[in-house]
Structures are given as structure tokens and as C-alpha cells.
Amino acid sequence: MTDTIHRTTIRRRRRRGVLAAVAGAALALAAGLGGAVPAQADVLDATCTGTTNIAYSPGIKLVAATVDVTDTTSFSCTTSKASINRGHLSNSSTGVERGCLSVGATSFNRTVYWSDYSTSDLTGTSTTANIAGNTVETITGTVSGGRFEDDTFVLVRTLPNIAGLLDCLTTTGLTQVSGTSVLTITGL
Structure with missing residues (x-):
């Protein structure tokens, strides 16, 4: 039983890590494509x-x-x-x-x-x-x-x-x- 709980916890952590990486990549892509371009200084x-x-x-x-x-x-x-x-x-x-x-x-x-x-x-x-x-x-x-x-x-x-x-x-x-x-x- 302890072994099953341990494997379930590891899977959840991996999913969270993958989800965080995907979310971070999506935010970076959105900022690069649709984000505001910083104004150039005169x-x-x-x-x-x-x-x-x-x-x-x-x-x-x-x-x-x-x-x-x-x-x-x-x-x-x-x-x-x-x-x-x-x-x-x-x-x-x-x-x-x-x-x-x-x-x-x-x-x-x-x-x-x-x-x-x-x-x-x-x-x-x-x-x-x-x-x-x-x-x-x-x-x-x-x-x-x-x-x-x-x-x-x-x-x-x-x-x-x-x-x-x-x-x-x-x-x-x-x-x-x-x-x-x-x-x-x-x-x-």
C-alpha cells in the first residue's frame, strides 16, 4: 500500500511539473506574439x-x-x-x-x-x-x-x-x- 501511494504522489508531481512547463511556454509564446512591444526611446x-x-x-x-x-x-x-x-x-x-x-x-x-x-x-x-x-x-x-x-x-x-x-x-x-x-x- 505504501508503494502505491508513493507511485501516485510521484505521478502527480510529474504532471504538475509538465503542466507548469506547458503553461510557462504558452505564456512566453503569447507574450512574444501578442504582447505589447516596448516603446522605443527617442x-x-x-x-x-x-x-x-x-x-x-x-x-x-x-x-x-x-x-x-x-x-x-x-x-x-x-x-x-x-x-x-x-x-x-x-x-x-x-x-x-x-x-x-x-x-x-x-x-x-x-x-x-x-x-x-x-x-x-x-x-x-x-x-x-x-x-x-x-x-x-x-x-x-x-x-x-x-x-x-x-x-x-x-x-x-x-x-x-x-x-x-x-x-x-x-x-x-x-x-x-x-x-x-x-x-x-x-x-x-
Whole structure:
């Protein structure tokens, strides 16, 4: 009798072990096939800080008028590509309506020229706000071509406008404004 009880106990333990192994394999298979895929962390491809200079010809005044605008920004950068440590973007527009109280363009299309002679085409939209006596323009969008293609970018340009507003009241108007810029480019 003791021998029969012992064999029955061993069989039950084996079945439990087999059942546990089968259940574990089924859970692992379900997790691998239908389980959630962990989210990938964003990769910071470039962080750049620099100076933006905007020139108006003729100078802009309080009331909007047709002017030519030259916009240049130079950056020092830390990037995921060791060969890139600087960037530069510029744009010239003729016949643009600008005034000291106008917001400016909401679309943004520029090319960054990197220190390794590659380029990144930035396409996005801008929003402008007056914060603590500064004009803060935040531009967001995607890198539509070139280096870091399909990444997203954020460019924040801070331009002091307290002194500039006084220039808007003169006969020559505001002819130039300079400020700081921060560009971040992020990919998956």
C-alpha cells in the first residue's frame, strides 16, 4: 500500500511539473506574439545653441509694410555624428509684409548647412509669443530631407523687443534684431 501511494504522489508531481512547463511556454509564446512591444526611446540626434540675426530693409515700423528680410542663424552643436559640431541656416525673402506689431510667417522652410558639408531640410510651422519683453518664436516640424531625415525638430528663437519697439517709432524703423536660438533634432 505504501508503494502505491508513493507511485501516485510521484505521478502527480510529474504532471504538475509538465503542466507548469506547458503553461510557462504558452505564456512566453503569447507574450512574444501578442504582447505589447516596448516603446522605443527617442534619440537626440542634435542639440545646437546659437545666435539669430534678422535684418529688415527698409526698417520695419509699427504699421506693416513691404520689406526685404534676411534671416541667419549660426549654431554650435552636439550631435550623434562626431563630424558635426556646427550648423548654419539662412534665408532671404523679398516683398514680405512685416511690421513691429505683426506676427510674421507661420510656415518655415529652411536648410541647415552642417560642418561636415551635409544638409538638413527643415519644414515646419512657427508660433510667436511675447514673453517678458522678448519675442519668442517656436518652430516645430520634421527634417524633410538630408541628414537626420524623418526626425522631428524644435527651433526656439528668442529676440529682445524692448529696444526694438523704440526703433519702430523712428523714421528709419527697426533695421536689425539679434537673439539666441536653440535647435533640437530628435529621431526614433
